[in-house]
Amino acid sequence: MKEQFTTIQSIGRTGLLERLKKFKGKVNARTVKGSGDDSAILKTKSKHLQLLTTDTYIEGVDFDPSYTPFTHFGYKMVSSAISDIYAMNGRPSHILINLAIPNSLSVEMVEQLYAGINNACEKHDIEIAGGDLTGNHTHAVFTVNVFGEVEKQKVVKRSGAKIGDAICITGDVGGALAGLRILMREKKFWEQHGDDAIQPDLEDYKYVVQRQLMPEARKDLIDKFEEHDVLPSSMIDLTQGIIHEVTELCNASELGAYLYQAALPIAIETRHVADEMQEDVDKYALYGGEDLELIFTLTEKQVEQFVELFKDFAVIGRMTPKDEGLIMQTAEGDQIAFDDLS
Amino acid sequence: MKEQFTTIQSIGRTGLLERLKKFKGKVNARTVKGSGDDSAILKTKSKHLQLLTTDTYIEGVDFDPSYTPFTHFGYKMVSSAISDIYAMNGRPSHILINLAIPNSLSVEMVEQLYAGINNACEKHDIEIAGGDLTGNHTHAVFTVNVFGEVEKQKVVKRSGAKIGDAICITGDVGGALAGLRILMREKKFWEQHGDDAIQPDLEDYKYVVQRQLMPEARKDLIDKFEEHDVLPSSMIDLTQGIIHEVTELCNASELGAYLYQAALPIAIETRHVADEMQEDVDKYALYGGEDLELIFTLTEKQVEQFVELFKDFAVIGRMTPKDEGLIMQTAEGDQIAFDDLS
The missing domain is CATH 3.30.1330.10 (PurM-like, N-terminal domain)
Structure with a gap:
């Protein structure tokens, strides 16, 4: 069935505004007043x-x-x-x-x-x-x-993290990037084979595609903080990857950070995509953005209490003195230094 | 002298942000906090x-x-x-x-x-x-x-005007459109004659070109309202022409309006451009936008007082019952009806 295509010209700007x-x-x-005046007015x-x-x-x-x-x-x-x-x-x-x-x-x-x-x-x-x-x-x-x-x-800013604070993250990471890789592969397939090709089955990739196309902002975490009067020392949302965001927290708080690679929360569906693409899933986790998870810092004591109240988060590291820089301990026990701190 | 052209690529997004x-x-x-966190924070x-x-x-x-x-x-x-x-x-x-x-x-x-x-x-x-x-x-x-x-x-909305209120406007109108006409003529000239042509003298058109390129928002009117505790019954800014804006005031206030063509404030420089272009200067005044003047309604009594306090405004008409529609009396005494009221 061909979708309807009403040109905007045919109904005009005012007509479109009316329909919206x-x-x-x-x-x-x-x-006090939404649209329809020079400005919106709020109490x-x-x-x-x-x-x-x-x-x-x-x-x-x-x-x-x-x-x-x-x-x-x-x-x-x-x-x-x-x-x-x-x-x-x-x-x-x-x-x-x-x-x-x-x-x-x-x-x-x-x-x-x-x-x-x-x-x-x-x-x-x-x-x-x-x-x-x-x-x-x-x-x-x-x-x-x-x-x-x-x-x-x-109010929670990027600055405010203290040495020893646990670095926490909601949900899982790298899924949005995995979804993007799948969608780009499908696009390439269509470009090569045209409309006559058999439609590829995206059912197996539902989770990661959803993460890419319709990520959910973590209102539930903020609700939980409010409900139990928990105040993180710093917070940022995940839009450009863990390394980028933790670097931002470090710079704003004038600290360093120590991350545990083994602790990165990665969904099984994301691992499957990385395997299929013959790529390193940790790269998805460290540099993949757009997951819209929240990264926040809590004291060890807060973590102990919060883990009983909210299940969907993981501790991926801790804040360290600034001169220690940003370090990640790999699953094999090696240390990788990231040099992006300012 | 050739201007410097540093590519944004060469310094990167972060480098550009740093320079800005x-x-x-x-x-x-x-x-509380401007840029540099997820959101700006204001008291x-x-x-x-x-x-x-x-x-x-x-x-x-x-x-x-x-x-x-x-x-x-x-x-x-x-x-x-x-x-x-x-x-x-x-x-x-x-x-x-x-x-x-x-x-x-x-x-x-x-x-x-x-x-x-x-x-x-x-x-x-x-x-x-x-x-x-x-x-x-x-x-x-x-x-x-x-x-x-x-x-x-x-707060002054578009709604709120009363029957009999005077329709007032700051400054003069049509100048921004006159400036645009001149700039477009110059552009055409360059396109036809190239860089070797003698540069046309824009000095004669300084006022209208300024109106087009660097219009000034009328903070001075708002300052004056505050200073003397004057509250207009309705207000809108001039971005799409007098007819458009007065129509908006009429619709929001559920009224009609009666305008006097002879009262439209038009600068002599704007008249010169219209003459030179062999165009009707009243069209510039009625349909020219972007002048960023303010159109507002005051009671007759407020007008009598305000005219002593603020010189740069003119009364161009008055609000009438809705069923009378939007009418303009021409300089010759004829009446023109505008049918745009909803």
């Missing part, structure tokens, strides 16, 4: 700090529509952007969406994108408070602006 | 509402680098975006900048852009609180996200 009005996300009490809460973050996604650079359904990408854009708010121990409350869209996109595609955006927003209690819509030459550029808040005493 | 760190805008007391003020707005600018759609210096465009991006905050009677305090840049841009060009951004931010007491930096294929896409605030009792 139904996507409001989760309307919340803080909104403030006293004793809270405001959090602002923004991300731009470019067709062909940050996403490839040949294997990325628009609903998935809408979801992922929101997940990735709000993950930065959770990484401050905060709560996202409103987003603004800027779309720069070429004529190659149909009204239906934009609606699919918004359906994904809306789905993520409803799940995370976020209201869509407006944005900007403009035309572009050849490819799509999307920007997601997130607004959130955190109680003053509860 | 010097541009902070006007650092203010509300910032809240109680009794205030938060304002959020965002704009995307695309090379070749929203700006043409062949006649737009990057410093000017950086300034204009900020002016245009913060104008939306002033249009709510608010104060911009922080911006986040997203740049998606192709290889055709040099490090120096990005620095020029930031110098313009920085200049506007310093002038308007705004801090640059971070953003996002990414590569793009062929052309530049910039997004400006502005964060501001307004006292709860002082």
